[in-house]
Amino acid sequence: MLAADQPDEAGRLALTAMTSGVLVPSSYWRARELIGAIETRRMPEAAELREAYRELTAPNETPSGEVHHNCVDLMVDRFTHYASGMPWEIIGLIGLICVPVAFFSFLVFAWVKATQQKQVLRYTDPMRAMELTGRVRQLKVRGREAEAVRLVHEELGMEVDKARRWVKSI
Numbered sequence: 136m137l138a139a140d141q142p143d144e145a146g147r148l149a150l151t152a153m154t155s156g157v158l159v160p161s162s163y164w165r166a167r168e169l170i171g172a173i174e175t176r177r178m179p180e181a182a183e184l185r186e187a188y189r190e191l192t193a194p195n196e197t198p199s200g201e202v203h204h205n206c207v208d209l210m211v212d213r214f215t216h217y218a219s220g221m222p223w224e225i226i227g228l229i230g231l232i233c234v235p236v237a238f239f240s241f242l243v244f245a246w247v248k249a250t251q252q253k254q255v256l257r258y259t260d261p262m263r264a265m266e267l268t269g270r271v272r273q274l275k276v277r278g279r280e281a282e283a284v285r286l287v288h289e290e291l292g293m294e295v296d297k298a299r300r301w302v303k304s305i
Contacts, residue, residue, distance in 0.1 A: 146173050146180040153187040163192060251304050258291035267291070271305055 149169045152158045158166065166188055174181040255264045267290055274283035280302060287298040 142173055142176055142178060143180070145169060146178065146184055150180070150184055150187055153184070153191045158191065163188075166191070247304075251301065254297070254301060255291070258293055268305060271302055275302065275305065 146169070149166055153166060166184075170181065170184045170188055173184060252264070255267070258264075259267070267287065271283045271287060274280065274286065283302045284295065284299045287293055287302055288295050291298070293301070
């Protein structure tokens with residue numbers, strides 16, 4: 136109904152479905168989506184639909200007294216409540232900025248790691264490099280960085296300055 140630009144009819148049908156008790160939990164997301172669209176259009180039925188949805192998804196008490204929540208719905212409701220005043224355009228803009236920055240950071244991190252690994256592989260084979268890297272990390276964790284630099288210098292014959300930079304980069 137929303138796609139056919141009939142939001143009034145869509146809201147009426149959704150309210151009927153939610154109050155009739157025939158709406159199954161696996162379809163709650165559709166109700167949330169419809170309520171969000173109606174709230175976006177600032178229609179007066181939005182408050183009534185939101186209240187019907189809250190009653191529908193309220194915690195159910197079992198005969199033993201246990202209370203069960205539909206955790207996903209509870210989280211979505213809380214997020215919707217807190218974010219209701221936040222323009223969705225800003226949230227989308229934040230996503231458009233953060234995702235590429237995170238991806239670029241990952242690429243830089245991977246490039247630095249590969250470069251550091253290549254630096255050691257010039258001096259030894261991969262298995263020995265992995266074993267040496269593990270020993271250097273253990274020494275660094277114990278606060279013995281100078282000993283780690285000496286180990287790299289002696290084991291690989293790497294210059295002391297290069298060995299120090301490599302040990303700091305691990």
